[in-house]
Amino acid sequence: MASLVGAAGCTKKQSAPLHQSQVKVQNTVQGTGNLVKDRKAVAAHLEMLARGVAGVRNANCVVFGKYAIVGIDVDEKLERSRVGTIKYSVAEAFRKDPYGIDALVTADMDLAQRLREIRADVRQGRPVAGFSEELADIVGRLVPQIPRNIVPPEKPENTGVNNRLQPAK
Template identity: 55%
Template structure:
C-alpha cells in the first residue's frame, strides 16, 4: 500500500514541475526567450547485409591514419572491429588511434555501436572468424574463436583445478599430473 502511495506522490510531483524548481532551472517560457535544444539521438541503421557492412566498416577503420589493417565481424546488429597498428607504437599512441577509429565509426550509422579493439590477438581472431564466415562456416568458426578468446581472458585459478582420484588414474600418493 505504501509503495503505491509513494509512487503516486513521486509521479504527481514530477507532473507538477517540482523537479524543475528543485534543479533551479528556468522553465521554458516566452519571457526567458531561450531556444530549447534537444540532443539528437544518433540514428543507427538496421544491418541487413552483414558482409557489406563488415567491408564498409573495415574501410572506414583503415582510412584512419596509423591503421595498417582492419578486420570486422558483424553478428546481428553489432559489429566488432579489430585494428592492426605498428607493433612498435607506444600504448598511448595505440589508444589514440583506437579512439580515432571509434570516432570515425561513430559518424557512420552502421558503426555507431561498433566495438573497437587494438589488441593483436583479438584482431587476429576477428580475421579468422571473417575467413570462416566467408568459407560458409559462420557458426562453427565463431564458436571456436569465441572459445579461444574467452579461454585467454578467463584466468585459471589453482583452487578450481580438480585433481583426478588415484583410483581413476592408477597413480600413487603425491604424484604430479602432467597437463
C-alpha cells in the same frame, strides 16, 4: 467564525492549465536500428573506414545483428597511449557512420587475429561454427585461472606406477 467560513467560499478556484506538456530532448546519433541486410558489404565498408585512419595497417570486421566488432592492426612497437589514440580515432570515424555507430573497436592483437579467423569462417560458409569456436577461445583466454579452484585428478587405482614426485637428480 461564520465570516471565515463565508470568506473561504469566496476565494477564486484555480483552474488547471489546459495543455500541460513536457518536451524531452535527447542528443543521439541515429544508428542502423535494424539488422544489417548485407553483412559482407557492411564489414568491407567498416574495414575501409578503419584503414583510412593514420596508423592502422589493416582491419578485420565481423558483423552480427546490428553490431560489428572491428579489429585493427597497428605497429606492435607503438606505445600503449599511441595505440589508444589510434583506436579512438577509428571510433570517431565510425561515430559518423550509421553502421559504425554501434561498432566495437579493438587493437588487441590476439582478438584481432580471432576476428580474422571468424571472418575467414564466414567467407567459407561457416559463420555460426566459426564464431562459436573463436568465441570459446576468446573466453578461455579472458577467464582467469585461479589455483585454489584447480581440482587434482583422482588417482587411478592399482596402476602399478608410483605417482609420487621424485626429487630431481
